[in-house]
Each structure stands twice: as structure tokens, then as C-alpha cells.
Amino acid sequence: MTKIDEALELKVAELVRQTHEAKIPVMVLFEGVAAAGKSRLANELLLALDAKYTHFYATKTPSEEDLRMPFLFPYWKNLPKRGDLTLFFRSWYANLIDYKHHNLKPEIFKDHHLLLTEIKGFEKMLLDDGYRMIKFNVVVDEKKRQEHIQQTKENPLTRWKAQEFEKAIPADIYLDEMTVLMDETKDIAPWHTINYTERGQAVNEMYETLIKELEQALKDKKKKDEKKEVDGQFSEHFETDLFEDTEDEMSKDEYKKLLPELQQRMRELQYALYERKIPMILVYEGMDAAGKGGNIKRVRESLDPTGYEVNAISAPTETELSYHYLWRFATQLPRTGHIEIFDRSWYGRVLVERVEGFASTEEWQRAYEEINDFEKSLTLEGAIVIKFFLVLDKEEQLARFEERQNTPEKQWKITDEDWRNREKWDIYLEASEEMIHKTSKEHAPWVIVPANNKKAARIKALRTIIERCEERLWGVKRY
């Protein structure tokens, strides 16, 4: 019988202290059939590490409540922050197998290929962002496994646990699925199979693998930090057709007549979405003072507050900065049937973060595809995603800034930062142009809203939302 090598344990502890200090987020996955030794192996690792930055998350068969959120939601919620390490006891892989085996949300996940695509995108995106993913596949001799189940069954205090083992997805089905899944994902981050039949050997093997992976993580991090380049890559001249339709007109009378009618319809549609469990995500971007807040106000004015929420996005907090940039949005997604309104959004990555140099060149350039994938998953999982870009021209912005400055009760709305941003009008415009160009997809197209006339902009937004909802609810497409 092999003894556990304490030197290996100490080495792992030391390396995790180093990844902690180097602010590398680490995810350690434990997959394997029930009673294979996953939990004992995971506990061994937990014991070796400092609880201050070590976390544990166990994937259970999804509850009703879980099913009201996107498939990857629990993993976004339990993502380690930079420098932390999280053990996933059963991960998104076990979750996929649960969805498939129990035929959960069949109307969405017909062939479950979508889930695999999501998993691949999720892993790739995190790895690109410097996350380290160490994947263990725990196997065990079947005779040994049966013995363990038998022991558990014989003790009256643990008998119920044995019943849980028996309720789990049958080992052969799980193993067949995992074989395919591991093969499909091994190139993103490799799988390490650990045989738990001989405990000491298994633990040592786990430690050796971790040592190799963590040492590599530290090296990669250093290399990555060295080559980080920050450049917004703006051109001197560029063309825009954003202002082509800024001249929408809307008389006061027309507005007064239309607004309550559309708002009444919005409220009905909110209830219809709720009943059918369709989530809706509204994204507002646009120039400063374009009237996003006022526009959102008209959209929500007649809504039932128990079914919608507004997320007004400010500069990220320290905590938010210690995660992947999508984290603070992905953890705020609406439950099925709910409406989430984002007043500014994840597009900050390719707007303010690009303009101000908060994101490296590689980061903001990579973001277009990440965002497209993110939104595509949302829509494929059933959400309506509508993105408004409110276009104001430069003179009108000045007029609104000055009005704010000169009206005492509006002064709080205008800050030095607004004036500074105005000086960067051209590069913001270029960033916006490129963003719209690269992220307007059929599943989530940008809706350009001329906003020189606030009333017209509000009516346009309401009409768009109503159309999209009706189209989804009853297939009515308007041209």
C-alpha cells in the first residue's frame, strides 16, 4: 500500500499560496461515478489548502429554481475570484449529463449539443482570461466501489447515503457520456484520470498533477503579464452612418396618445412572458445624455415591479474587478419570465475599457466574439435579447449638458467625467461603430434609436420591445 507523500501535499499548498499571491484563479474539477472516491479525494485536497481562499461547490441535480436560470448560471455564481481556488465536486459535465439523462427543459436542449457548445465556450473564455482549469476524472475498480456502497448500506447511520448512490445516474451511462465529453473537451484543458482503487497512490497522483499544472500556471501568468499591450487602435478617419436617421419627429399630442397605449400593452406582455416563462433582456447603450434613463423609465412605468429589475451599471467595484468581466452581468441574469434591463452593460468592455485602456488590446479584441457567444447562449436558452443604441448628435449633447449645468435640480446629473468623455467623442464613436458592426447578429441585433428627439426615441423603444415580444409569443412578424 502506497503512503501519502506529505512532501507533495506541502508542495501543493505552497504552490497554491503562490497562485493566490499571483492572483491566478484556479478551478479544480472532480468528475466520476457515485462512490468512486471523488469526495474523499476532494477532501484530501481541501485539507491541504488554506480555507481563506479555497472554496467548494457541489453540483446537484437541478431544482425547479435552478431550471429557471441559464445552464451555466451556478458556475458563474461560484466562479473563483482571481487568486482563489474552487473545487467543483461534479461540475458542468455532471450537470450536462443530468440535463440529458433526466431530459430537462427538452424544448430547449433537444439534442444537448447546445450544452456542450456552451461548456466549450465557457472554458475557453475563462482560460483566455487567465483562469486555470484542472480536470480530474476519478475512476475506481468496480468491485471496490461495490464494497464501499455495501459498507455504507450496512451502517444504519449512513444507509440513506447508500440509497442516494443507487438513485444516481447508472455508472455505465455516466461513463459512456463522460468518454465522449472528455474526448470533445480535452484540447481545451486536459483531463487527468485518477484511479482511486489504491487510495495513497491516487492522492499522490492528484498532488503530482496539481504540482505540474500549478507550476505551469505560474509560468504562463508571468509570460502573459510581460506581453500585455494596451492600445485602443483608433484610426484618424473613419466613416459612420449612425446619424443617418437622427431626425425622427414626434408631436407632443401624438406622444401623449401613443405612450399610455403602448405602456398598457407592455404590462400585458410582461404578464404573458411571465406565464410562458420567457425571460427578456434589454440592453441600453448610447452617448452620454442620450436619454437612456428617461427611455427606460417609460418602458418600466407600467410594469409590475415583481417581474423586472433595472441594473444601472457603474464603474466596476474592486470585487467585480477580481472576476472575469462578464461575471457581474452573468450573475444578474433574469429568471425565466422576468425582465432585466441593463442601463449600460457588458459592452463597456469594448467601449469605455477600450477607450480608457482598462482592457488590453487582446482583451477588447477578443470580447466581440465572447459577447456574441454569451448572447447567443442566452437566446438559444430561450431569452429575448434586445439591444438599443441611442444616437445623439454632438450639438444636441452639448445643449443637454448645458441645460443640466444650468438647472439646479439637474446638476447632479452632469459630472466632470461627462465633459472629459465628450472630448473623446470621436474615439467613442469609432468604438461604438465597430461594436455595432461586430455584434449585431440575427439572434441579438442592435436597434439604432435616433435620440435627438426624446419622445420619438421612447416610442421607438417601446414599439420595438412590443414587436419582438409579440413575434415571440405569436409569431407575428412585421415589415
Added chain:
Amino acid sequence: MTKIDEALELKVAELVRQTHEAKIPVMVLFEGVAAAGKSRLANELLLALDAKYTHFYATKTPSEEDLRMPFLFPYWKNLPKRGDLTLFFRSWYANLIDYKHHNLKPEIFKDHHLLLTEIKGFEKMLLDDGYRMIKFNVVVDEKKRQEHIQQTKENPLTRWKAQEFEKAIPADIYLDEMTVLMDETKDIAPWHTINYTERGQAVNEMYETLIKELEQALKDKKKKDEKKEVDGQFSEHFETDLFEDTEDEMSKDEYKKLLPELQQRMRELQYALYERKIPMILVYEGMDAAGKGGNIKRVRESLDPTGYEVNAISAPTETELSYHYLWRFATQLPRTGHIEIFDRSWYGRVLVERVEGFASTEEWQRAYEEINDFEKSLTLEGAIVIKFFLVLDKEEQLARFEERQNTPEKQWKITDEDWRNREKWDIYLEASEEMIHKTSKEHAPWVIVPANNKKAARIKALRTIIERCEERLWGVKRY
């Protein structure tokens, strides 16, 4: 028909900007029978405020998952941070009525008086900490309410909503309960009854109440800030009997024999607690280098990681500091059947925060009772709470510090802060003495663990936990 007074709305918005800047947390409660106008009134307020610091939480009938957490857990989770404002659409009052009417967790909440006690303690504690609580009781003419329900029923898109109204707790039962509850709690923070029969009037009344309350909140805050006094109030001489039994002995052989036996029992008991859905909370406090980490390691060594978690408490983050000091613990409580181990805990309030002056005199003095109430609620709601205080004498601490300093792989464990704390040995001791004296209650007594001998300390902790679990599970009390 009264018109909504826009000046009032603007005034409320302005005052909430001020409470935001003054970092006053505000909780606005909306209670009332179904279809009384609560949601429309709440939405009116939401529209007036800046979404950046305004939140909305709706209390629903508790799910299975909710019932696995303490009664007040959702409100801890959704507590506004300092400067934010949260609207509670149905609050802990509606929750209490739900528990009572649906007879939830009857084995714990027999006469539901416990819930009222918890509510009172919760409100008082938050108010003492500078939270503002504005409680609206929304009523409506019954004829008008029936009309609204009828309208909702007639529209095919909202019909299901009308059915929800009908499934709600009958209006007369709700009103009877609320009458008693409001009377019982009006002295903690007053109730404001708003009649929604005439909408404009109701909205204006809500705004007027908010203006009065918020103006008062700003005044109170200023007064409170002015009189803040920070004094640890340590005496020059004090007596301690903490060291009376520091001389526990334990031979290596005895330890080697006992440890695996007790650990095996721990694992069985973990499963027994899990099956019976009994949560357990273990708290570790004690001198630096007393061996808390090693002790916890022996306790968890044989546990199933899917059922326990270790919370190693560091200095609070900026986010944590922006809440009530109990927030970061109350949101980390174990689900029923789970074990939560706190390596340092809420007792930091009366230890490090008192010693270092992070808490004002009033704050740390108030904390003893708050903590007693907090732990009492936990135990009354079914948890086993065990608090260990590991006692090391001053010479032994020095020996351990020096050993850490001189052993390369242990150096990370010792910091300048440890040495600085050691200089404050006497006042830490006095704070610990007083803490133990004031918070050792029958429901959650302190267990003093002599820790000069690490092995003896570990065995004592394990034995204590096992005894307490067995006592709870089968009523075996040992003397």
C-alpha cells in the same frame, strides 16, 4: 381626483441622493393584501429613484430550499448596503404570516411567537446600526380591490395573475394578523397606513411620509456621527481563570488510538445530522497560534466535503464593511443538515474591533446582546452551535511563533501583525474574558479548550462535538 405632485417626487429623489451620499441604508417595506396596490405604489417609488443604488426584493411563499435556511435569511441576503435603498415588496411580516398560515416547519415554530421575537430583534439591531426602516401598510377599498381583480381576470393575458390573487392568503386572515403585528412592532419603527383607493392621493401621501422619514434619517445620522466615542475601556488589572486547566496531557499513543475512532464517529454523525436535517455551527476563537487551523483540520478530516464548509475569517473587505457586521456571517449560515465551521467569527466585533478601535464603544458594548440574540435564534431554529475558545499561555505562544519564524515552510504563517497582537496580550485577554463571560449561554456555551498540548485540544474538540451531536440525536447527556 388628486394629481401626483411632481415636486414631492423630486424632493424624495433628492433626499435619497443625500442618504446615499451620507451612506445611510434605507429599507422601505410594502405590506398589504393581494391586489391592494402595493406593486403599483412600489413601482412609482422605484421610478423616482436612481437604479444605481435602489433595489427591489419580493417575498414569495418559501420554497423547499428557503425552508432549509433560517427564517430571516432572505432578508440578510437582500439587506441594502450603507447608502443603498431596498424596497421590500411583502417583507418579513408577510413571511411570518405565510409560515403561520401554511404551518411551515411546525416542529420549530409552534406558536410562531419565536418569529415575532426574531423580527423585533432584527429590526432593533438594524436601527441601532443606523439603518432606516420605513414601513407602509397599503390598504384599499374592498369594492375597488374586487374591481381590479375582475379586470385582471377578464384580460386573457393577465388571467393567471388573477388566479394568483385568489391563491393568496385570504384578506381577512392577513388583515387580522397584520393588525396584531403592527401593534407589536410600531414602537420599534412606526407603520404608515396608505389608502390606495385614490391613487394620486396615495402616491402623494407615500412621498410625504418618505420626505419626513428621510429628513429625520439625515438629522439622526449627523447627531450619531458627532457623538461617536471609541474606547476599548480596558482596566489596568483584571482576574482571569482561563489558564486554570491548560495542562491537559495526551500521549502520542493515546492520540493515535483515539483520533481515528473519533473521526470515524464524526463522519457517521455528519450523515445522521444530514438525514435529520439538523444544521451545526462550529465557532473557533482563541489566541494566535493556539492551533485553531490544525484543530479544525482534525475535525473535518473524515467529513464528506459536500456537507460541510470552512469559513476562515480575515479582515472584512470594503464590501463587507458596507453592511451590518453580522451580514458576512448571517449570509454564510449552513443549510439544514450541513456543518459550517467558522475559523474566527462574529466575535471579532468584541475582540479585534474593540481592541483596535474599529468599533465604537457603543457598538462593541451592544454587540454582546446582539450576538446572544443571533445565536439564540439559530439554536431555536434547530441548529447545534458549539463555540471553542482555545487557550494558549504566553510562553507557549512565543515558542510557537519562534518555531514558525525558524522553519522555512512555516514562515508564511507568521506575520508582523502576529507580533503586534502579542504586544497587546493583556487587553486581548481582557476582551476575551469579558466575551466569554457575557456570551456563554445555555443554548450556546463557550467550551474552553486548553491548547498548550495540541493533541489534547484536538481530542477535546472532537469529543465535545460528538457528545453534543449524540445528545441532540438521541438525548444522551453525559456528566
